[in-house]
Amino acid sequence: MLTFNKYLPVAIYIWILGSSLNYADFGDIFYRVYLNLTMSGSITDPQHTIQQWLQQTLGKCSMHIWNLEIKEAPNYVTTFQVQAMVPVNISATERLIFKLLTKGYTNATFSISVPSGGVNIMHKDPGLCPEETMLTVYGIYVWHEMTPQSECTMGCLRGNESATRFCKLNGSTDRAAWDHPDLSKCTRTVSDFEDLENITVTADNSADIVDMIEDLLNEQTDLNDAQLDIVLEKLSEVTEIGTLTTDLSSDITKIVSGICYIKTRPTQVNKILSITDLMGDRTVFEGDACNMTAPSLALQLINPDTSQFHGLTFGVSSLLNDSTPEIFYDKNFTEHPDTGTVAFIALPRTIESFFPNDGERPRVQFHFYGTEKFFEDPTVGMKLNSYVVSASVTNATVSNLEIPVMLTLRHLQNKEDWDIVKCVYWDFNQNDEKGGWNDTGCDTVTSNATHTSCSCDHLTHFGVLLDISKTPISAKDEKILTIMSYVGCGISSIFLGVTLLTYLAFEKLRRDYPSKILINLSVALIGLNMLFLVNSWLASFNSNAICITVAAFLHYFFLATFTWMGLGAINMYLALVKVFNSYVPSYIHKFCALGWGLPLLVVSLVLAIDINSYGTSLSRALFQESTAFCWLKNDVTFYVTVVSFVTLVMICNISVFAVVLVQIHKMRANKPSSSRKGFLHDLRVVASLSFLLGLTWILSFGAWGPAKTPLLYLFSLLNSLQGFFIFLFYCLMKDNVRKQWRIHLCCGRFRRTEYSDWSHSVTLGAKAKGGLQISSPSMKTETTREMKSSDTSISGTSHDGVFPTRDRKTIK
Numbered sequence: 001m002l003t004f005n006k007y008l009p010v011a012i013y014i015w016i017l018g019s020s021l022n023y024a025d026f027g028d029i030f031y032r033v034y035l036n037l038t039m040s041g042s043i044t045d046p047q048h049t050i051q052q053w054l055q056q057t058l059g060k061c062s063m064h065i066w067n068l069e070i071k072e073a074p075n076y077v078t079t080f081q082v083q084a085m086v087p088v089n090i091s092a093t094e095r096l097i098f099k100l101l102t103k104g105y106t107n108a109t110f111s112i113s114v115p116s117g118g119v120n121i122m123h124k125d126p127g128l129c130p131e132e133t134m135l136t137v138y139g140i141y142v143w144h145e146m147t148p149q150s151e152c153t154m155g156c157l158r159g160n161e162s163a164t165r166f167c168k169l170n171g172s173t174d175r176a177a178w179d180h181p182d183l184s185k186c187t188r189t190v191s192d193f194e195d196l197e198n199i200t201v202t203a204d205n206s207a208d209i210v211d212m213i214e215d216l217l218n219e220q221t222d223l224n225d226a227q228l229d230i231v232l233e234k235l236s237e238v239t240e241i242g243t244l245t246t247d248l249s250s251d252i253t254k255i256v257s258g259i260c261y262i263k264t265r266p267t268q269v270n271k272i273l274s275i276t277d278l279m280g281d282r283t284v285f286e287g288d289a290c291n292m293t294a295p296s297l298a299l300q301l302i303n304p305d306t307s308q309f310h311g312l313t314f315g316v317s318s319l320l321n322d323s324t325p326e327i328f329y330d331k332n333f334t335e336h337p338d339t340g341t342v343a344f345i346a347l348p349r350t351i352e353s354f355f356p357n358d359g360e361r362p363r364v365q366f367h368f369y370g371t372e373k374f375f376e377d378p379t380v381g382m383k384l385n386s387y388v389v390s391a392s393v394t395n396a397t398v399s400n401l402e403i404p405v406m407l408t409l410r411h412l413q414n415k416e417d418w419d420i421v422k423c424v425y426w427d428f429n430q431n432d433e434k435g436g437w438n439d440t441g442c443d444t445v446t447s448n449a450t451h452t453s454c455s456c457d458h459l460t461h462f463g464v465l466l467d468i469s470k471t472p473i474s475a476k477d478e479k480i481l482t483i484m485s486y487v488g489c490g491i492s493s494i495f496l497g498v499t500l501l502t503y504l505a506f507e508k509l510r511r512d513y514p515s516k517i518l519i520n521l522s523v524a525l526i527g528l529n530m531l532f533l534v535n536s537w538l539a540s541f542n543s544n545a546i547c548i549t550v551a552a553f554l555h556y557f558f559l560a561t562f563t564w565m566g567l568g569a570i571n572m573y574l575a576l577v578k579v580f581n582s583y584v585p586s587y588i589h590k591f592c593a594l595g596w597g598l599p600l601l602v603v604s605l606v607l608a609i610d611i612n613s614y615g616t617s618l619s620r621a622l623f624q625e626s627t628a629f630c631w632l633k634n635d636v637t638f639y640v641t642v643v644s645f646v647t648l649v650m651i652c653n654i655s656v657f658a659v660v661l662v663q664i665h666k667m668r669a670n671k672p673s674s675s676r677k678g679f680l681h682d683l684r685v686v687a688s689l690s691f692l693l694g695l696t697w698i699l700s701f702g703a704w705g706p707a708k709t710p711l712l713y714l715f716s717l718l719n720s721l722q723g724f725f726i727f728l729f730y731c732l733m734k735d736n737v738r739k740q741w742r743i744h745l746c747c748g749r750f751r752r753t754e755y756s757d758w759s760h761s762v763t764l765g766a767k768a769k770g771g772l773q774i775s776s777p778s779m780k781t782e783t784t785r786e787m788k789s790s791d792t793s794i795s796g797t798s799h800d801g802v803f804p805t806r807d808r809k810t811i812k
Contacts, residue, residue, distance in 0.1 A: 135200050148167055244282045387412070411451065
């Protein structure tokens with residue numbers, strides 16, 4: 001220990017100086033001292049030696065040393081603050097400090113010398129710590145004015161302990177400044193979210209706010225939207241204002257981890273992501289890297305050395321039992337992760353161009369979110385099939401990278417060969433700035449059953465979507481549905497052929513327009529069913545030309561089928577609803593041009609724009625194996641030329657169907673009573689129209705959620721047998737057809753030789769030559785008579801007849 005000569009008390013020493021002292025200045029006096037000194041001899045710890053010498057030299061004269069800074073050199077440059085604790089004269093005390101320091105120190109092992117020109121002393125007036133009112137989780141505290149280097153004490157608002165706050169002397173500004181208050185012995189006064197909302201977040205109370213949020217979440221885990229908004233707002237303010245130490249950031253990470261399991265709104269998702277991003281930017285830590293983990297959430301912060309930057313790699317190797325991620329990072333660019341990696345992202349060296357140019361060390365952060373339900377976007381027909389990983393550079397928007405970012409994400413649900421996956425990122429501006437998935441700038445590189453690899457030209461939050469609209473049901477159900485479809489299409493093809501031959505063979509059956517429309521619809525359905533049955537066989541040849549041809553023809557007959565179903569509805573509308581006399585020249589020819597020409601136009605446009613829209617896709621075969629199928633590959637083409645087309649036809653057909661139901665209701669209302677026979681006839685009319693107009697296809701629009709499997713069974717059964725039901729209602733159950741069969745095909749007592757009532761059941765008069773004439777009064781009278789007949793279906797009613805032509809209009 002150093003030993004010094006004992007000096008007289010400061011008051012006596014000043015008197016010895018012989019000056020006429022002025023004690024007008026009472027209270028603590030502060031000085032800033034700059035000192036250059038040299039040391040010689042055997043010294044193991046120069047800084048400790050200098051500090052001990054100053055404290056003993058000035059401390060004996062009731063002075064204190066504050067904020068000592070020492071820079072080692074051949075000459076030790078030292079600066080510190082001196083506080084004189086007794087009423088003294090300012091100038092006299094300054095001379096005393098000078099004399100004590102320039103005296104130096106010498107003992108047997110070392111010496112300290114200070115030249116007279118090596119001391120610079122300046123008097124400082126630090127002022128007072130101002131009165132300040134603080135709103136904290138412990139209540140409202142008013143800290144009164146205090147002198148520097150003194151402590152203010154007051155009783156806690158709750159409890160019998162005390163709260164303290166120190167007024168310190170700032171080492172840089174030489175001004176008085178309040179330190180953080182010590183309220184650890186007090187009891188919190190905030191007990192609910194409304195109290196939390198009224199607290200103003202400051203740098204001093206940020207840690208207390210976070211502690212309070214943790215306590216509230218421990219007490220109440222199921223938050224409503226208003227409470228969650230309060231929590232997110234306070235966390236946002238803490239990340240903006242607070243001093244984010246690693247401990248504080250770790251606490252915030254745990255809170256966000258818990259919030260990720262709470263049902264959130266899209267706007268709240270954006271808020272949470274902004275909080276974690278800003279926290280990663282502002283967290284203060286020592287060294288090159290720091291990480292924070294919590295269940296289903298991890299942050300890796302890296303301050304890379306720009307002189308040795310070769311890219312960065314971050315990944316999650318696994319999740320622990322409590323879902324806490326096990327993370328790793330590498331200071332190099334690696335494209336391929338180890339097998340089994342949960343999430344992996346590699347940043348190329350080119351992101352160095354986005355680092356700051358002001359000499360500051362850059363900050364790169366990686367985030368991992370291990371809860372897929374947190375990122376919900378109801379506007380996309382796909383579900384998130386991976387966890388989410390993100391990367392960012394502080395104060396930079398990284399985009400348009402020449403070398404893309406590579407990432408690999410493990411699937412939450414194994415991908416089948418026919419499944420469609422898409423690499424996407426979370427776009428904060430999507431859905432009116434509520435946030436949503438966007439695939440711009442991201443491409444799928446490879447995808448297997450367990451992992452998908454992506455390349456993106458920017459940095460943000462990445463994930464992999466699975467197209468749930470094309471996700472198959474269970475393997476067992478898929479096998480049954482496939483068998484049902486093939487068997488049903490085969491049966492339909494046979495009975496459609498019988499229907500077609502019947503109407504073509506017997507000229508009297510095809511005199512009316514509904515029968516001619518039925519013939520065209522049967523041709524289209526036969527083509528559709530036959531191509532469906534041989535599709536996989538033709539696709540097995542692995543010929544792109546054959547597959548494109550088959551897909552184009554299948555697309556054509558599919559559109560033709562729906563076109564003719566729509567034309568059947570239009571024809572029915574003209575017969576039942578039109579309220580003016582009109583004559584349609586070349587009626588059936590126009591229908592044929594539209595029924596076969598419109599699908600041809602659509603398919604031709606697809607081939608002309610992008611022939612590769614047709615091709616091979618994968619579907620489930622009968623025995624759980626993937627098999628090729630020739631159809632549309634392009635999603636945009638599929639939705640524009642198939643989904644939208646079917647939707648428009650269905651809207652038209654449903655409207656006509658509703659009109660027919662209204663007509664039936666009016667007819668039944670005019671009858672004295674409804675007989676059981678009449679009810680069964682009406683039921684038959686409704687059923688026959690449902691198959692003729694293709695209304696069973698509506699089931700495909702409702703095949704979602706829990707009802708998906710049973711609706712798919714019903715859909716496959718009814719639609720694959722559509723041809724059989726057409727035969728049932730328009731051949732087997734139709735009297736006119738049965739009469740023709742008995743006249744031409746039967747023998748013996750079953751053969752019918754007379755059919756004098758044919759003209760009454762088929763036509764109501766002579767056929768208008770070359771066109772259709774529609775007259776409201778006559779048409780509705782004759783149609784009503786036909787609807788009342790138990791022998792004729794509505795769709796089979798003849799609309800040919802000679803009606804009054806006065807004031808008729810010709811439709812060209």
